[in-house]
Amino acid sequence: MSELSVRNQISERFTYDWISPSLITVILGSIGVLSVATLAQVSFGTYQLTLAEAWRTVLDPNVLFSVRAWETFLLGRSLPKEFSRQTLVVWNIRLPRILVGVLVGANLAVSGAIFQAITRNELASPYILGISQGAGLVIIVVLMFFPAMASVLPILASAGGAVAFVLVYAIAWKDGASPVRLVLAGVIVGTVFGSIQSGLFFFIDDLATVMSARTWMAGSLIGKDWEQVRLALPFTALALGLALLISRQLNVLLLGEDTAKSLGMSIEKVRFGASAIGILCASAAIAVAGLVGFVGLIVPHMVRNLVGSDYKPLLIGCVFVGPALLVGADVGARLALNPTQLPVGVITGLVGGPYFLYLMRQKTNLGEI
Amino acid sequence: MTQKVNTTTDSGRAQEGRNNDSDIVVSVSELSLAYPSSDEVIVSCDTLRIPNGEVTALIGPNGSGKSTLLKALSNHLRPREGTVHVDGRTVREYDQKEFARTLGRLSQENESPGDLSVEDLVYHGRYPYRGFFDGISDKDEAAVERAIDLAGVEHLREDSVGDLSGGQKQLAWMAMVLAQDTDILLLDEPTTFLDLNHQLQVMETVRRLNQERAITVIVVLHDIAQAARHADHLLVLEDGEIFDRGHPEEVVTESLLAEVFEVDAAVQYEPELRIHPQQSLSGPE
Numbered sequence: 001m002s003e004l005s006v007r008n009q010i011s012e013r014f015t016y017d018w019i020s021p022s023l024i025t026v027i028l029g030s031i032g033v034l035s036v037a038t039l040a041q042v043s044f045g046t047y048q049l050t051l052a053e054a055w056r057t058v059l060d061p062n063v064l065f066s067v068r069a070w071e072t073f074l075l076g077r078s079l080p081k082e083f084s085r086q087t088l089v090v091w092n093i094r095l096p097r098i099l100v101g102v103l104v105g106a107n108l109a110v111s112g113a114i115f116q117a118i119t120r121n122e123l124a125s126p127y128i129l130g131i132s133q134g135a136g137l138v139i140i141v142v143l144m145f146f147p148a149m150a151s152v153l154p155i156l157a158s159a160g161g162a163v164a165f166v167l168v169y170a171i172a173w174k175d176g177a178s179p180v181r182l183v184l185a186g187v188i189v190g191t192v193f194g195s196i197q198s199g200l201f202f203f204i205d206d207l208a209t210v211m212s213a214r215t216w217m218a219g220s221l222i223g224k225d226w227e228q229v230r231l232a233l234p235f236t237a238l239a240l241g242l243a244l245l246i247s248r249q250l251n252v253l254l255l256g257e258d259t260a261k262s263l264g265m266s267i268e269k270v271r272f273g274a275s276a277i278g279i280l281c282a283s284a285a286i287a288v289a290g291l292v293g294f295v296g297l298i299v300p301h302m303v304r305n306l307v308g309s310d311y312k313p314l315l316i317g318c319v320f321v322g323p324a325l326l327v328g329a330d331v332g333a334r335l336a337l338n339p340t341q342l343p344v345g346v347i348t349g350l351v352g353g354p355y356f357l358y359l360m361r362q363k364t365n366l367g368e369i
Numbered sequence: 370m371t372q373k374v375n376t377t378t379d380s381g382r383a384q385e386g387r388n389n390d391s392d393i394v395v396s397v398s399e400l401s402l403a404y405p406s407s408d409e410v411i412v413s414c415d416t417l418r419i420p421n422g423e424v425t426a427l428i429g430p431n432g433s434g435k436s437t438l439l440k441a442l443s444n445h446l447r448p449r450e451g452t453v454h455v456d457g458r459t460v461r462e463y464d465q466k467e468f469a470r471t472l473g474r475l476s477q478e479n480e481s482p483g484d485l486s487v488e489d490l491v492y493h494g495r496y497p498y499r500g501f502f503d504g505i506s507d508k509d510e511a512a513v514e515r516a517i518d519l520a521g522v523e524h525l526r527e528d529s530v531g532d533l534s535g536g537q538k539q540l541a542w543m544a545m546v547l548a549q550d551t552d553i554l555l556l557d558e559p560t561t562f563l564d565l566n567h568q569l570q571v572m573e574t575v576r577r578l579n580q581e582r583a584i585t586v587i588v589v590l591h592d593i594a595q596a597a598r599h600a601d602h603l604l605v606l607e608d609g610e611i612f613d614r615g616h617p618e619e620v621v622t623e624s625l626l627a628e629v630f631e632v633d634a635a636v637q638y639e640p641e642l643r644i645h646p647q648q649s650l651s652g653p654e
Contacts, residue, residue, distance in 0.1 A: 174406075245502075252496055257482045261445060263549070264469025264497035309482035310489070 023313040026306050030320035034286040037327045038098050044335055047089045057090040073226045074233075089241065092174045095292045100288055101330050101344070102323035105295060107285035109322025110243050111295055111302075112296030114278035117250040117311060118271050119182050122304075126161070126282035127297035129186035132291055132313040134164020134194035139290075140200055140213060154235045158283035164189055165275055219292030219345025221330050228288040235284035240319060242277045250274060254309065292345040294352025295326055301359065383500055394553060394585045395442055400451035402434070402441050402609075406483040410449070411437045412609040419602075424579050424586045426600035428593055430630055434609040435589045436477065436557050442587065443474040443555050455553065463601025471499035473551040477558045479542050484573075487541045488532055491516055494548030512550050520544035520574055536567025543574060544606040556577065560595065572599045594632070597621050597642045605629055 018178045043054035063083075069091070071077045079092065113123040119129070126132045138160030142149055149156065168189045171324065172181035197217070204210050215222065249270050252260050260267050282296070303317035329347040396419065402412040412434035419425050427435045440446035441453055444460040452459045455472055465470070473494075481490060494516065495509040517523055520543045525533065530541055539559060546554065556575070560568040576599060578584045590596040596603055597617040605612040605620060607629045613620050621642060626634045631651040637643040 248499075252493055254482050254485075255490075255493060258445065258476050259479060261465075262443065262469060262474045262476070262546075263493065264466035268467055308484045310485075 010032065016309055018312045019312060020307060023317055026303065026317045027320045029113045030324035033324040033328055034102070034320075036151055037324070037331045038095075040331050041098055041327070042090050042094045044338075045089075045094070046339065047085075049086065049090070053086070054090070057086055058095070060087065063087060063091055070265060073242075074230060076227070076230060096225040096229050097221050097223075097330070098327055100228045101221050102326040103229065103236045103288040104221070104285040104292060105299075105322035105324070105326030106240060106319045107232070107281040107322070108292060108295040108326070109299035109318035111242055111278045111281035111285070113300035113311070113315055113318050114243060114250065114281070115272055115296075116300055117253050118274050120256070121180075121183060121256060122298070122301060124183060124186075124280065127190065127291075127293060127296065128183055130164040130168045130189035130193060131161040131186075131279055131282050132286055133190040133197065134167075135161035135279075135286045136217070136291055137164075137193050137197050139198075139216075139287060140197055143213075143216075144200065144204065144209075151231070153287040154231065154280075154284045155342075156315070157287045158280050161279040161283045161286075162276070164193055165279055169275075190296065215343050218289035218343035219290040219348070220343035221326075221333070222341050222343065224288065232284045232288045239277055239280040239284060243281065243315055244312070246270075246274055246277065247315055249310040254311075290343070290345065292326065292348055294348045294356070295322060298352045298355055299325055305364055392421050393418045394421040394456060395587065396454045397441070397448075398451055398454075400441065401449045401455065402437050402446060403449045404437075404446070410609065412441070412606075414438070414609075414611055415602070419585065419587055421585055422579070422583045423601040424575060424588065424599060425604060426596035426601040427587065427589045427604050427606060427636070428591075428596045429606035429612070433606040433629075435606055437609075438606065439474070439555050439557050439587065439589055443472060443473070444468060453493050466497040469549060469551075471551055472553040472555065473546040473549040474555040475542055475546045475557065475559060477561065479538075481530050483529060485530045486526070487522055487528055487530060487533075488513070488517070488526045490541055491522075491544045491548050497549060500574065513548050516544045516547035516550075519578060521570060534567075536570070539563060539567065539571060540574070543571065547578070551584070553585045554587070556586065556632040557590055558589050561591050568595070576601065593621060593626070594642075594644045597644070651653040 020274075035150075038058070039054055041052060042058055043049040043051055049057070057063075066080075068077075068080050072079055073091075073096070079088070083091070108126070113124060113130075115124040115129055116122055118124070126135075135157035135347035138152060139157050140361075142153060142156055168182060168185045171188065172178070174181065201210060201213060204213065249265070252263060252265055253270065253274075257267055260270075285292070299318055299322045300314065303314055303321050307313045307317050326344065326348070329351060330344045333342040333344040333347045336347075384617045395417075397414060397417045400412065400417070401410055403410045417438075427438065429435050434622060439448065441448050442455075442460075444453070444463075446472055452461075454460075455463070455468075460468065480483055482543055491513050492505070492509070495505070495512060498512075499505075511638045517526060520542050522537070522540050525541060528537075530538060533541060539562075543556075543559065554575075559571050560576075560633045563571065569580050572595065574588050575588065579586055588596075588600070590600075600617060602615070603620045605625065613625060618638060621644065623636050624636060626632050626636070626644070626646075627650060631649060632646050633648050633650055634644050634646040637645065
């Protein structure tokens with residue numbers, strides 16, 4: 001067990017080596033975007049606040065440091081009576097929506113980054129690999145037929161995503177699963193699952209349910225509150241923590257199957273474990289916000305361009321850029337056509353599509369990491 | 370050491386009679402290799418013994434099964450029949466990381482993210498020594514420094530792998546494999562795409578490793594002259610079977626070149642082994 005005894009002598013150079021100026025810039029930039037978006041979201045809307053009022057309410061020490069208030073938010077206790085209307089609008093309607101956006105953005109970005117490492121393909125994302133559609137199908141079925149089970153939706157959705165991914169893996173498997181075969185199988189499985197989803201809509205009689213299902217398919221943060229925060233937070237914390245733990249394994253995977261095997265990695269085991277984490281991330285996001293497209297594809301890409309391909313800073317960058325992008329997009333979704341609110345997935349699609357086209361034209365070897 | 374060299378120089382056939390297991394580090398028996406997608410047997414070989422502490426070169430024409438054999442020796446290809454022994458145990462008995470601490474393999478072509486620094490790449494060579502949560506130990510650092518030094522890539526340490534030339538890249542990857550700190554090293558055509566200078570650098574590194582650290586090297590080489598110059602021991606493959614084995618001076622003959630490689634060549638033995646190819650014997654039919 002000499003490995004244990006030397007663990008304390010970790011060389012300083014490597015422990016903090018990945019904290020580069022570019023990563024710090026990315027983090028600060030994301031926090032900046034997030035703050036501006038938060039202020040915009042908090043102050044504008046049907047109940048208008050000035051920026052100063054918004055600031056004051058968000059930083060209100062009576063809420064910020066009140067145990068009672070946080071019990072309400074995080075444990076679901078009834079609202080304290082002393083909350084003013086302003087506090088209620090900000091803290092009970094607008095802020096939780098932002099928080100859900102933060103969780104969803106971080107989850108989707110990290111999930112995309114993980115799947116890009118597993119497949120060694122920059123085009124991979126939970127959508128491409130069929131996971132989103134698998135999770136989505138389960139969510140629709142649960143919401144339609146078993147609404148009582150909604151509290152464990154991320155777990156059920158993960159199961160659906162996992163089934164889809166296992167299916168994809170099985171189809172792609174031929175002496176190991178090559179990245180190209182994985183992506184192709186993912187598209188096939190995703191299409192089939194997506195068709196079943198669309199088919200199910202025809203069995204919904206209630207028009208309101210159809211509308212909400214459609215919103216859900218587009219991916220939306222409309223009407224999200226603390227309940228969704230409570231639902232997604234534990235899974236997010238777990239999944240993101242695990243993702244950071246496996247960053248070195250992902251780095252070795254990037255060296256290619258051959259090399260990883262020569263280095264003694266149990267490739268299928270690592271791929272499967274990493275997939276499980278990626279599925280959990282994606283499912284936690286999909287369970288609360290529906291199918292928000294392009295975030296999982298584009299955020300890892302942007303971060304990789306900025307901080308490089310080392311997965312430790314990459315994943316950390318994703319945890320910041322994902323929320324910034326999603327919450328920023330949600331400002332547009334909510335306020336652009338005020339009073340009509342758009343699903344945020346519409347905005348991420350409109351922004352993400354062109355960005356991706358731009359990338360396609362810029363790079364000759366798109367796809368390879 | 371000297372005693373062993375004497376036995377090997379005698380004749381390739383002497384290998385057959387040698388049964389002292391401590392001298393043999395990699396061996397195969399009744400081996401039959403095929404890729405899972407086809408039935409065609411690529412390599413079949415009854416026995417093969419790689420002597421400890423020597424440089425063994427696998428040579429043979431294209432498609433003779435050199436790389437396939439190397440894949441089986443490094444546990445990248447499961448034999449259809451037969452077993453591969455490394456250090457007295459079958460490769461299946463090894464734990465994967467344990468195997469990676471015993472035998473290192475450098476494949477013909479390697480891919481990595483372009484912005485990975487040479488130093489970080491070499492640190493990946495320590496993967497088999499690190500537990501899931503382990504950081505970098507002093508031992509890892511020492512091994513990496515030694516590997517960088519041995520491969521002569523000190524001046525490239527901070528450079529990105531993607532910016533290196535083919536030869537520099539090969540040396541960087543070699544350093545990564547050296548950081549694995551194994552007793553056995555398998556190299557699959559490490560010099561094929563390199564210019565002369567880098568070819569020599571790679572082969573000199575192999576030599577140095579073998580001499581200073583007594584590492585057993587099995588190397589697939591394209592170039593017979595290079596193999597003859599740098600290896601203690603040659604293994605000639607033809608159509609998936611071992612055609613001949615032994616000391617370069619005995620193996621490399623005009624008839625071997627004609628029969629296996631289909632070239633008409635003159636072989637000069639003094640002052641050192643040289644091959645002068647004249648013409649191809651398998652012209653257009």
